Amino acid sequence: MGGAVVREYRYIGKRIPPRDAFDKVTGIAPYVYDMELPGMLYVKLLQSTQPHARIKGIDYSKALSVSGVVAVATGRDFPFRIGIYVGDRDLLAIEKALWVGHPVAAVIAESPRAAEKALDLIEVDYEPLQPVFDPIEAMKPGAPLLHPDLGKYRISPAFKPRPGTNIANEFRLSKGDVDKGFSKASVVVEGEFSIPFMSHVYMETQAVIAHYKPNGYVDIWSSAQSPFSARYLLAMSLGMPVGRIRIHVPYVGGGFGGKAGLGWEPLAVMLSKKAGYRPVKLLFTRSEQMRLAPVVAGVKAWGKLGLDKEGRIVAYQARFIFDSGAFGDYTVNVSRTAGYACTGSYEVDNVECLSYAVYTNKIPTTALRGFGYPENHWVLERLIDMAAKKLGMDPAKVRSINLLKPGKSKTSTGARLREDAGDPQRVLEEVIGSLGWGREPSSTDKPWKIRAKGFALSVKGPSQPPDASSSAIIKFNEDGSVDVMVGTGNFGQGTVTSLAMIVAEEFGIPLDKVHVHEMRSTNDSAYTWQTVGSRGLFTDGSALLEAIKDAKSKIKRVASAVLRVSEDHLEIGDGKVYVKGKPWHYIPLERIVMGYLYENGNAIGGPIIGAGRHIAELNTFLDPETGQGTPTIFYTFGGTGVEVEVNVLTGEIKVVKAVQVFDIGKAINPLLVEGQMIGGFVMGQSRALYEELIFDEMGSVANPNLSFYYVARAKDMPDEWVLKIIETPQSDGPYGARGIGENVMIAVAPAIGNALYHGLSVDVRSLPLKAERVWRAIREQNPKLYKEALEAVKRSIRESYKKLREALVVAR
Amino acid sequence: MKVRFKVNGVEREIEVEPYELLADVLRERLGLKALKKGCWRGECGLCTILMDGEPVKSCIILAVEADGSEIYTVEGFSEDGRPSPLQESFIRNAGLQCGFCTPGFIVVGEYLARKPRISKEEVKYALSGTICRCTGYKQIVDAVLEAHQEYRKE
Known part of the structure; x- marks a missing residue:
């Protein structure tokens, strides 16, 4: 392990195809999606039509008379709440429906068709309550409360909900003195940023089969990332011995964080019991998946960055308001992570970052690949470029001056960065070198299409409890x-x-x-x-x-x-x-x-x-007041560069070149590491350019499908790839390796945002950078560019027309 | 209604309801479980099959429409348990991760790779009917182009 001696390896470091x-x-x-058990029943869930309502009664007598229907369950059957960090989730709506899509009843039947037919016959008597959809409104005193019993829920010690409000978690990172820091600044930039809700779009939708057996054992087959955590939490919630619950996980058709923690296992288990100890299967269609299963929280953020005249960061302040939807279960950790890692790859002495997870009457949310980091990087990595421009300094230089120095610097949480944490300076050099930063981007044959370059750095460590x-x-x-x-x-x-x-x-x-x-x-x-x-x-x-x-x-x-x-x-x-x-x-x-x-x-x-x-060795809890401590076992440093082509007249962005550089200590299998670097880039690109769950006036997801919720496809991927792996071994990692799975998507959005900023002088702070938004921004912020492009296209049309006429003359 | 079609080289005759989707009949009735439904409405391409030599999305085709046709699913490309050259190319290039979409890509990939001539742009465009959330597509495109070279040699 580690060590300076270079060994010849037979397998380590070789490009070996995935063994599966x-x-x-x-x-x-095999996937759970495909599995069936003898005597298995199927479940369909009735979704609430109200965003916030008291459930006065549910009449399912007609549903029970449908041939093939075995049982119907409602929230009354399961009067308890579950969750990994904040136990705020119900299995089926208890007393209140909290969003349009909230499962209020479950039908268990011999076939999915029978279950579906029965759903239509269930009558729910709702007493509508005032809903709240905007997290900032939801934080205000007097806002409608989603969880009046928040103070009674089971809470993991790292989190601070505020009972009597909609705040599921409040996190504060505080170090040094920001006011004093800003007073020394030569330039200060600040701005509001936002990222919408997104869907994980793992291709295998949520699938779980549960069999509660009369002998007291429970067998569960689940498309899950965390069978052990799920088992433990399930045992605690149901009051069962851990060893009597057995969770089996075959291949999983994508997770990206969306299948972490506790999933749909508890509901499936209880329905199996309700159905007379028969196995039941819960499988969501894509539209169900996107209306009732947890998605990714949107965030409204603000940041303020001060640089002194040498380009040193003298103070940083940020605020993140995560819209956790109806349940904050895992999203409280998203908010915490965004807060404690808010200074990214940089050493900053004066910091204050506040981060909240706030309940609203929308679909609940959960973890996503890298959570907390894509959000805080979208703010910080954009602000650095703005501040650098204001100071008249190269943003690469500003980054270089402020990068964390392994062995010397203290991170945002005040922990000294280990000596062998990686080589962030080299990451930066490789990114700007491979991107050709400082050299003009190539021009296109169409003057209304402009090429631009941008880059951003990223850091990521696992967000886990100290005893994981x-x-x-x-x-x-x-x-x-x-x-x-x-x-x-x-x-x-x-x-x-x-x-x-x-x-x-x-x-x-x-x-x-x-x-x-x-x-x-x-x-x-x-x-x-x-x-x-x-x-x-x-x-x-x-x-x-x-x-x-x-x-x-x-x-x-x-x-x-x-x-x-x-x-x-x-x-x-x-x-x-x-x-x-x-x-x-x-x-x-x-x-x-x-x-x-x-x-x-x-x-x-x-x-x-x-x-x-x-x-984990020598990790600590974070101080509840200041967020200081040691939260992670490693940090992987990385960076992303892009060259984009922007159609000034339509606002469409095409990524032509992607540069991905990561110091992962050791690439055990470079072929698969590259797979992560490519796949993560395209997922990041997809989030940066296209993805957005849209909510209607009822807070209901208006695009629960893959036509109106667009994810990147093969034609969208960059033409040119530069993938660089740096290997600065970490002595306690296997063969010196650090993790890579998430960091690969974190810097993509800020890199593209920075490219627009430098190449077109257009500053867009809300994701996605969809064509319409970019088109509007160009017209508002750089009307000259737009006008020139319009002239250019008119000229081009005139010339084509002239050529055509000449050709016609010749032809005659 | 009775429909007849040839699936992966075997003649099948099966009684179907007029509303039954081809994807459901192949999956649930004939047990071809590699065929997945990822969207239930023709958007994601996971259920792509070859019907009379053309790639189609079987979740938006009624089983009765397939009467008299010749169908290939991913199960039909390997011989004696050995992967086809295209499947080998996917393995070599790591053109898959979670694997859930892979059957769809293999089907379209076989269709493309066996064409007499294809360009990289055509492959990218043709593969855009199928969603992969993991790989970022590059290694899939590479796998198809590499297999195309091999099929040309044959």
């Missing part, structure tokens, strides 16, 4: 192959492939001899807290290395007796255990891992199993 690829290209990969842990188990088989048991999930990130490569590398066995089952089961997979926060490879990889070490020492103990050499003088590699310096004295692993048999029939040892664990 065969299953996926041939279509045999992981484990790994390996066990040998008769042929010397290894079964690996980990908890980290498989939804395409490539972690599992990298883990298998580590095992093959460490024992010197072919990768084909390392087996990782696609199914995670809480009862027989090794524990991991959750597969979130870019943590999987770092935490579960570290646990795996410890398990390997454990197995190796057990193998050596047996080999020491057989080879008559002390354990210290033995080495394991090439599928053998051998004497150091005398590799011809060896035992093949397959002859020792199930026990060693002497010629006379004596046997020693036995089947080899290795176990390992990982827990």
Whole structure:
């Protein structure tokens, strides 16, 4: 691990295809979406038609008479609340409906058709209450309250709700003295920024099958990122022993944070019980998914940045108001993270960042890839470019001056950055070098299409409790192959492939001899807290290395007796255990891992199993008043550069070139790392340019489909890619690696925003940078540019017309 | 109503309701579970199949409309459990992540890669009927173009 010695690796660092690829290209990969159990029933949910209403009564007698309907449940059946950080969620609306789409009743039937038919026959008597849709309005005294019992909910200690208001969490980061800081500033810039609600659009919609058995055991198959957390929270909410709940997770059709924490398992479990202990399946259509399952919170933000005349950041202030919708469950952590990491990649002595998660009568929200960071970077990385321009300084220079220095600087939370955290300066140099920052962008053959360059830096660490842990188990088989048991999930990130490569590398066995089952089961997979926060490879990889070490020492103990050499003088590699310096004295692993048999029939040892664990070291809770402490196990530094082509007359933006640079310590598998860098860029681009859930006057999602909610498609991806991996190893990461899964999308939006700002002198602070918004901004902020483009297109039309006429003359 | 079609080389005759979608019949009745529905309305392309050689979205086609046609789903491209050259190319290029959309891309990919001539722009445009949320498409486009070179050699 780590170390200065450069080793030749057989697998580590090699471009190895994902090991689950065969299953996926041939279509045999199992998802919960596809699964069925004998005797299984289907669930359909009745959605509220009111944004905020007291439920006076629900009449479902007619629904029960539909052929095939087994049972109907309402909120009265389940009078308790659940959640990972703030236990504010109901299974079905309890007493009040909180948004248009809120499930108020569930029909359980022999077929989805019967369930659907029965939904139409349920009558709900609503008494409408005053709704509130805007988070700023919702924060005001006297605003309609969504959760009058907020003070009674179960709250994780890191969060501070304000009972009697709609504030689900309030976080404050405070360091130094911002007023004093600003007084030293040569330039101060400030502005309001916003990001709308978005949908994760994981391709496999929420799917869960639950079977509450009469013997008291519960089996659940769930498309989930966090089976262990879900099991624990489920056990607590239902008052069941943890071990009686077994959650099984096969391949997951995308998660992006949307399947983290606790999902729809509790409802499915209770409905299974309600249906007479029969298995039930809950599967959402896309439109259900986008109207009732948690999406991504919108944010209204404000930031103020001061630079002194040398370009040093002297003070930074920001405020984030996350619109958490009807439940704040996971979004409280989004708000907390945006707050504690508000200064991004920079060292700032005087900081004050306030962050809130606020209830409104809209669809609830949850985690998304990188949460908190895309939001705070959209503010800070834009403000830096504005301040640099005002100061007349290159924004690259301003960043360089202020970047965190590993080993020396203190982060926003006052924690000293570890020495081997990475090389942010080199990230910056590589971004601007690859982008050709400072050189004019290439011109196009159409003068109304203008090319522009922009870039932004990003940092990301896992947002997890200080005691989040992981484990790994390996066990040998008769042929010397290894079964690996980990908890980290498989939804395409490539972690599992990298883990298998580590095992093959460490024992010197072919990768084909390392087996990782696609199914995670809480009862027989090794524990991991959750597969979130870019943590999987770092935490579960570290646990795996410890398990390997454990197995190796057990193998050596047996080999020491057989080879008559002390354990210290033995080495394991090439599928053998051998004497150091005398590799011809060896035992093949397959002859020792199930026990060693002497010629006379004596046997020693036995089947080899290795176990390992990982827990965050030296992390702390954050101070409740100042947000100071150590919240994370690593920070990955990165940066994104773009060259865009903007059609001045339509406002359309085409990304022509993408530059992605990340210092990930060690690329265990560069092919899959690049997959993250490309995929994350396009997801970031999609959020930056297109994605927005639109709400009507009832707060109802008006575009719950993939026509009017557009996500990037193949034709939208950049033409040119520059992908650079920097490897500054972190000594406590597996082979020096840090996480990469989320950082890849964080700087994309600010890079594009900065490109517009520099290339077109147009400043747009609200996402998405959709054509209409950019077109309006160009006309308002740079009318000259618009006029010139209009003239150019007219000229072009005249010339084409002239050419056509000339051609016609010739033709005649 | 009785419909007959050939699915992945096998003649099938099946009784369907007039309202039944082709996607549901293939998935639920014939067990071709690799075919997914991601949007239920022709937007995401996950349920794409080849019908008489042309890629179509089976969630917006009635089963009765497929009467007499020849259908291929992702299950129909591998032979004796061996992936096709295009499937191999997807594996090599890591043209997939969570894998949920992959069956749709394989179907369109086979259609494109087997054409006598295709350009990168055409591939990007043609693949734009299918959504992948994970990969960012580059490795999928690369996989199709690489497979195209191999099919041309054949």
